[in-house]
Amino acid sequence: MSEPANGYVRRLCLWDAALIVIGGMIGGGIFLNPYIAAQHTSSNAVLLAVWVGAGLLTLVGALCYAELGARRPHAGGSYVYLREAFGPLAGFLFGWTMLLVIYSGSSAAVATIFASYTATVFGLPAAAMQPLTVGALVFVAGINLFGLRLGVQVQNLFTVLKLLAVAVLVVCGLYLAGVGGGYLLQPDPARAHAGFMGAALPVLFAYSGFTYLNNLAGEVRDPQRNLPRALFLGMLGVIVAYALVNVAYLAVLGHAGLAASTAPAADVMQRVAGPYGAKLIALGIAISTLGFCNITLVAGARVLQVMGEDGLFFRSVARLHPRHRTPNVALLLLSGWAIVLAVSGSFGELLDYATFGDWLACAVGVSTLFWYRRRDRGPALFRVPAYPWLPLLFIATVAWVVLKSLHDHPRNTGIGLLIMAAGAPVYLAWNRLFSRREH
Template identity: 80%
Template sequence: MSDSSTSAGYIRRLSLWDAALIVVGGIIGGGIFLNSYIAAQRTSSGLTLLLVWVGAGVLTLLGALCYAELGARRPRAGGSYVYLRDAFGPLAGFLFGWTMLLVIYSGSTAAVATGFATYTAAVFDLSPNTVRPLAVGGLVFVAGINLFGLRLGAQIQNLFTLLKLLAVAMLVVCGLVFAGVGGGSQALAPDPARAGIGFMGAALPVLFAYSGFTYLNNLAGEVREPQRTLPRALLLGMLLVIAAYALVNIAYLSVLGHAGLAASPTPAADVMQHVAGPIGAKLIAIGIAISTLGFCNITLVSGARVLQAMGEDGLFFRSVARLHPRHHTPNVALLLLTAWTCLLAISGSYGQLLDYATFGDWLACAFGVGTIFWYRRHDDGHAPLDFRIPGYPWPPLLFIATVGLIMVLSLHDSPVNTGIGLLIMLAGVPVYFTWRRLFSAKGP
């Protein structure tokens, strides 16, 4: 079993600060700015809405704790691909990489790039016809930055993340302080127009906003002292994200109320418009554009590491396994993932891409978390670990059971889009066996 972080020639350059900002930047994209109104439409009150956001955050934190131990055990490029390959065999690893390329990372990145383009067009009063070209231009821009080394990409990503946190802080302060929190209790009251609505329908759009907590593990081969750094970065980043999401939703509800939030596809802009007028709306639109572009940067960079690890194992084209001799970056893999993502951004709608990506992403997360049981049986006693999941085995069991329930309900509520995502994943089975027959694959 090869160690991708060594044999492939990656250099460990990412500090704890870099890694924590990657966690934050990989989760906070456009979801908190774009999806709260969808979640409000699918809940019966502001209180229920907040409970969904906080509950999803706690669920994600459980998954992040599991990935913290997985990263400490296998600090290699490839993340979930490596864990699934080790625990369940090369077919499982291939299916993750296949779905990651076609749906999970590419779909979520294309969806968020569309959000970036929408807000950019709004800031500069551009025609709606410019949205798709802008989405493609943004993807090409962030991919181009990372062709010249992870150090440069990390510095720019840190800037993106700090700016998006500034946008979140501005939104929270304006929503809570200037608009006042006096209407908060009323905002948490039941919404008569949505009486009797459950809350499971809100799960997918909220979980989409939390997607991305696994991205840092894909870059584990480039993190300094990964056994110590990965767990700390994941815990720090997740706590910051949960707090930010809760405060932003409280700000939305304080200004717009639950009914107003459910009627607003651009709640952040509407809050700032209410508090600070057109200037405020334009400022938050700029912040959202930066936030979404930073998310796209992380997904493309981390996804390229998965393809590189697959290529090294012979489960994908050998060319994608090559690193640039000077920059130590998987440039072929990065360009391939970017090209496919651009095609999705041109051809797909935001809603469809969101459902495809979220279903596949969280299903993969559940299986990834499940690998912790295999590692506990096979690895324990071989080497000491700096981090172990507290309360094991309950956190991974609770995570897997909850995600499994959400996936079943999602198939019931949105059978077409989620079913298509599942079929795309299963279509990788014959592709895998065909690939192994046609190409001389090196065993993992």
């Protein structure tokens, strides 16, 4: 395939792309908050069913994005799909929300988790938290200023190390805990009447991030083949990893113990290997979160670059480095804003806005598939199976999650919607100013 018009170079092989999918999804969620899902389920079997079911639902979304990426194998991902299907305003609103809260807020919050666990490992004082947070964001931005190849090599290392941390956790939980397999069917009497609806929200949060690869589609080799394969293989790897980690938690802590643990990974390793085990998994979590921040910033920078190229953002942001072919101005802008959010201390609420906005954007992105199917009637190298039922299932389920979020957390989700809506007058003002300059 010829190089895309915006000058990106296709350097990512299938292996690189699959690790990006895995690295963009496995952050801190699976190590930190499974206790919330346990609190809303009545037994081990139901809990595992929620994790696997949410993974299969996310796989449906990934398959939809695989077809979208194969149809439009260029940088920009959801922004490009929304702009083409629903017009420039829809694309601008995605980019606006992505810059202000979705990618920047996620990076700021997860960088803070990195700082917390790094301080734990090395026994650093609380005063070191903020410098570590800022340093993490500066580091991941810096390594990507000198070409995608270096950034991907570092990212691959992060992902392999986080998978190693998952493997250590699973082995310790399953083989060193000395618990038989019958525990999987045991109910939790304290939660005999618990529903499982509340468990879906934290579980889906842990599965978010599968769309990041599409933002980098302009740099994937043979994208019409490799992008669908990478999304499928990456998603399967994450589903298996999440299921095994939860089995390990339950083997050591039991359902009631998991529901009471706000740091289940550390508790498992503490029981199995003492303080050294807890420090080892803390180091693994720190590496995992650093890799997530790396992918988030790199993927978001591509969206801003394409927006600048389209005239929907500053033209300077559209520039690529003449040698490295990287959107350095866009990367510095997104990273700088993430640092501002981290320093402001508002990252906790911003993570709520980011999760809500991310899944809403995923559902709207999948809906563009219907437009592409009507418009592009020719053969495609990859098509979502069971169309239109699987895309409709994904959209309907995410719509339920959005409505449930509005009901359970009206303040944070309401603010998230206001941030999105505020992009409309900004778009109109930008268009008016841009038109005057053109004339």
